[in-house]
Amino acid sequence: MTDFHSQLNNESNTLEAHTPSAEQIAIQLDKVQFRWPKAEHAILDIPAFSIRAQQHLFVKGPSGSGKSTLLSLLTAINTPQQGSINLLGTDICRLKQGQRDQFRADNIGYIFQQFNLLPYLSVIDNVCLACEFSKLRKQKVLAQGPNNKDAVRLEAKRLLTALNLPDEIQDQKASHLSIGQQQRVAAARALMGSPALVIADEPTSALDHDNREAFIQLLMQEVSRNNATLIFVSHDPTLEPLFEQTIDLAQLNKQGDKA
Amino acid sequence: MSNLLRLASNSLLNRKATVLLSLFTIAISVLLLLGVEQVRTQAKNSFANTISDTDLIVGARSGQINLLLYSVFRIGNATNNIDWKTYQDFQDHKSVDWTIPFSLGDSHQGFRVLGTTQDYFEYYKFGKKQPLTFAQGKEFNQLFEAVIGADVAQTLGYELETPMVLAHGMKDIGFSKHDNAPFKVVGILAPTGTPVDKTIHVSLEAIEAIHVGWESGAFLGHAPSADNLKAREFEPKQITAFLMGLKSKIHTFHVQREINDYRLEPLSAIVPGIALHELWSLMSVAEQALLIVSVFVVIAGFLGMLASLLTSLNERRREMAILRALGARPHHIFSLLVLETGIICGLGILLGMGLLYLILAIASPIIQQHFGLAINITAPSQYELMLVACIQISGLLIGIIPAISAYRQSLSDGMTIRI
Structure with a gap:
């Protein structure tokens, strides 16, 4: 057991990406081509793309433009057949399967479109889960707060409160929450242990207009506090003005035109 | 490992109804297998005890x-x-x-x-x-x-x-x-x-x-x-x-x-001992038939558990994607499912054994009174423990089947949540 942990520690250390300063590049894609195993053509062909650290980036694009595929590359679930992807100074294409999983656990907070939470865990346990698979994020939490076993829960509570989730729902089962509340819990989990990269895949598509803006404001506020980089994917162009930078995947992806 | 164990038990608690059914199936098959084994050894004992000290x-x-x-x-x-x-x-x-x-x-x-x-x-x-x-x-x-x-x-x-x-x-x-x-x-x-x-x-x-x-x-x-x-x-x-x-x-x-x-x-x-032994071996066909029937009941129990686990797997793809997004590796997903079957099987065995001893405790005075047959309630024999261990190991092995499909699903689904 101790061997396993120390091994994890070592891995975390080698993969650790120090929180980048504003001038540094957070994400850099170079001549990336990706084709699904049985597909004839590449679905993604991105000659060059980069984003500076601590930016809030809005990625727009109609359905089928390869948003999900891009995200699976950025989260190191899939690797491109050609080109390189550099995340926070690490070339993730060169990592082994296990290292990529560890890299994701350590450095990426991910928010799904909906159903982000494990229905059988309480709200607070869902948030704490982010530290279960990453020693690094757990250490960061412990480094910030009181160094005891409650520190993780205290940090989870702090984040939930910061995201306007009242105390009384924090111990409830996640399945009892409204969709808006669930998405905020998901945001809290994505921010646990201050990962350098937060990726949100249409997190507001199930919310109404007012809640949408409020959610994005809260998310940005907390991402900024953590000096993290935010990538926010959506097909809804009305959200675009809220972000400092926008890219249109349909234009970026050369393959998108042909498809 | 401990966090996986906690996840597995919480996930099982969330699916109480189907999990309890699987658990009872295992418990009843264990009860039957050990019950038959008890009857077999007790019958053999009482048979061998018919006559004693005669040369x-x-x-x-x-x-x-x-x-x-x-x-x-x-x-x-x-x-x-x-x-x-x-x-x-x-x-x-x-x-x-x-x-x-x-x-x-x-x-x-x-x-x-x-x-x-x-x-x-x-x-x-x-x-x-x-x-x-x-x-x-x-x-x-x-x-x-x-x-x-x-x-x-x-x-x-x-x-x-x-x-x-x-x-x-x-x-x-x-x-x-x-x-x-x-x-x-x-x-x-x-x-x-x-x-x-x-x-x-x-x-x-x-x-x-x-x-x-x-x-x-x-x-x-x-x-x-x-x-x-x-x-x-x-x-x-x-x-x-x-x-x-x-x-x-x-x-x-x-x-x-x-x-x-x-x-x-x-x-x-x-010599009574030798003759008794020969007579008992004549009856071993019936004895083995009983044992085979109860082994099949155990297999039926396992198939029931397997069916319910595989059915639940499709509904749980979302859960697996969430865990993957949080950095769980495919082998974590694999262990999670094997752990779940392990827990169901282990609890089923404990429940089955508990039921067996409860039944023995209630029935033994009645049997003693009506049939004059003394049933000794003893700790499980080495053979019984081996049977139980076999059931637990087979349970874990059977858990590999849903674990492999979950492993594959989590690799192919990745971060996409299919509903």
């Missing part, structure tokens, strides 16, 4: 199982009788410590009558060298006195002083009754869980006395009255078999050979 059983020349069946289990009939002189010969043998003569052939209401001597109550042992004890009354001393087994007393409702008429052979019909000479009950034996409970014991002399006039095999002559008979002296002419205890067990095979080679009469001597 040789001697009867007319026949197979050892036949001799064992009619002398000890009171099943079937003797091929021939033994001359009283022969019996006396071996009674006085220098290696022989004690002998108990058996004279069989009569019955009362379907229960066998055994003619014997007072030595029976002194030397006959069952179980772990337990002697016979009296629940009421005492040994027979007079000609027309009988000592009955516990089952006889209970089934026929007989008490001390109850009069009874013996019948010739096993048929209790009018003209074959020894009704000229009624017996009375003077003793009732405590339950033994052996054929002794179903036996009526009288003296050898009484057997001779009631057969006066029956010498040709059927009653032809004039039946003397009981008082007339009591006035006479009877010496047995023939017996059916006898039990023998030796001064030293070392001489068992020597004496056995001597009996088998006896010149005046063809005899067979058997």
Whole structure:
């Protein structure tokens, strides 16, 4: 057991990406081509793309433009057949399967479109889960707060409160929450242990207009506090003005035109 | 590992209804398997406990199982009788410590009558060298006195002083009754869980006395009255078999050979342990059939669990994607599912064993009372623990099937949530 942990520690250390300063590049894609195993053509062909650290980036694009595929590359679930992807100074294409999983656990907070939470865990346990698979994020939490076993829960509570989730729902089962509340819990989990990269895949598509803006404001506020980089994917162009930078995947992806 | 264990147990709690059903299926199959095993060993034990401390059983020349069946289990009939002189010969043998003569052939209401001597109550042992004890009354001393087994007393409702008429052979019909000479009950034996409970014991002399006039095999002559008979002296002419205890067990095979080679009469001597073992192995087909049936029940239980796990897997793709997004590796997903089946299986085994001991605890006094069969509640034997371990290991192995599909799903689905 101790061997396993120390091994994890070592891995975390080698993969650790120090929180980048504003001038540094957070994400850099170079001549990336990706084709699904049985597909004839590449679905993604991105000659060059980069984003500076601590930016809030809005990625727009109609359905089928390869948003999900891009995200699976950025989260190191899939690797491109050609080109390189550099995340926070690490070339993730060169990592082994296990290292990529560890890299994701350590450095990426991910928010799904909906159903982000494990229905059988309480709200607070869902948030704490982010530290279960990453020693690094757990250490960061412990480094910030009181160094005891409650520190993780205290940090989870702090984040939930910061995201306007009242105390009384924090111990409830996640399945009892409204969709808006669930998405905020998901945001809290994505921010646990201050990962350098937060990726949100249409997190507001199930919310109404007012809640949408409020959610994005809260998310940005907390991402900024953590000096993290935010990538926010959506097909809804009305959200675009809220972000400092926008890219249109349909234009970026050369393959998108042909498809 | 501990966080996976917590995840697995929480996830199981979330699916209480189906998980409980799987758990009960496993529990019941374990209960059946261990129950059959218990019945098997207890039956074997009680079988082996039928007779104890007897070194040789001697009867007319026949197979050892036949001799064992009619002398000890009171099943079937003797091929021939033994001359009283022969019996006396071996009674006085220098290696022989004690002998108990058996004279069989009569019955009362379907229960066998055994003619014997007072030595029976002194030397006959069952179980772990337990002697016979009296629940009421005492040994027979007079000609027309009988000592009955516990089952006889209970089934026929007989008490001390109850009069009874013996019948010739096993048929209790009018003209074959020894009704000229009624017996009375003077003793009732405590339950033994052996054929002794179903036996009526009288003296050898009484057997001779009631057969006066029956010498040709059927009653032809004039039946003397009981008082007339009591006035006479009877010496047995023939017996059916006898039990023998030796001064030293070392001489068992020597004496056995001597009996088998006896010149005046063809005899067979058997060692009870060996004969019991041979008889039991005849029944091992039934024993194995029981075991096979319960193994199939366990397999059915596993298939039930597998079905419910595989069905739930599709609904849980979202859960797997969330875990993957949080950095869980495919092997975490794999272990999570194997752990879940492991937990269901482990709890099922514990529940099954708990139920078994509960049932044993409730049933054993009832069985003791009704069948005189002592069921010992003991810690699981090594064999039972091995069976249980096999079930647990098979459970984990079966868990690999859903684990592999979840592993594959989590690799192909990645971060996309399919609903």
